[in-house]
Amino acid sequence: MTLDDIWLSDDEEYKPAVSENYGSGENGPVHVDLLFLKRKHAKQGYLDGISKAKEESLQQGFDEGYPIGARIGARIGEILAQMKTLLRVSKITAKEYDSAFYELNIKKVLQTDYFDSKLDMLDERKHPIIRKWMEFCESKMDLQSQSYE
């Protein structure tokens, strides 16, 4: 006699709802006591699994996102410093500076539309707003001939 013979000898057969199927997800007929045992322990395992995964995945996601944000932030910092210098030497208008300041804000630049479905961005220089202002700065920069103040 096998284990299957033991548990299938009872009249009661029960198919659990899919939502109750923590674990293997199999829907075969099983003894109600076995089902209860499975639900109880699989549910606890499921909850523990979610908790553990949350901590680990949050950290993994953070570590993967950090360098992406760093590259974007550094690039925008460079643009802003160039724009400020250009403003000081009257190469651009205050309105142009304010536009860049507004558009390069973190809230604007990090909108999900600018990332792929995995929140990746291979090259921050291809970000439409960043590219726009990088090109703008390049067209205006001729600081060799500028004085300090």
Place this chain on the structure above:
Amino acid sequence: MPCEQKDIDFDSLLNLENQYYQEGFLEGQLEGSKQQFLEGKQIGIQTGFQRLLVLGQYKALVAIWIKQTQQKNDAGATTDDKGKPRQYSKILQSLTELQMLIDTLFENGRAQVTNSDSDVEKYDNVLKRVRTKMRSVCPIFGENYNDIEEIAMKVGGTIQTEQKDEW
């Protein structure tokens, strides 16, 4: 048969609770991973942005100042536009050292930092040293050090992480 087979079956029975727990655990782990990974990534992108923003500003300013100082030095200038005596060769040397320090966090012109313990320690150390040098160099070029930091705070300041279209 198999006494040995019976023993194995008996052990399996005793281990059912653990087996079910493990199955549920793996399923929960998979589901939890999906939910949290992207949220963690959003926060990571935001944090990386905020931390490197000011260094990008310093990097660009120093590059501009080096060009300007080189020009003054090549021209043999000994005073600035306001007539104040300046040793441009020394200023150039300081700026070049400052640029080299900043560039330790960059590779091919792009920020190259991770969230590893060693990289975070390196970042903190570099930022501290760069800030100290910037404070002393800024007045030479008529730059207000506090303005730089204020811009970084305004552009990269704290933001909501749970809004739909922005972090």
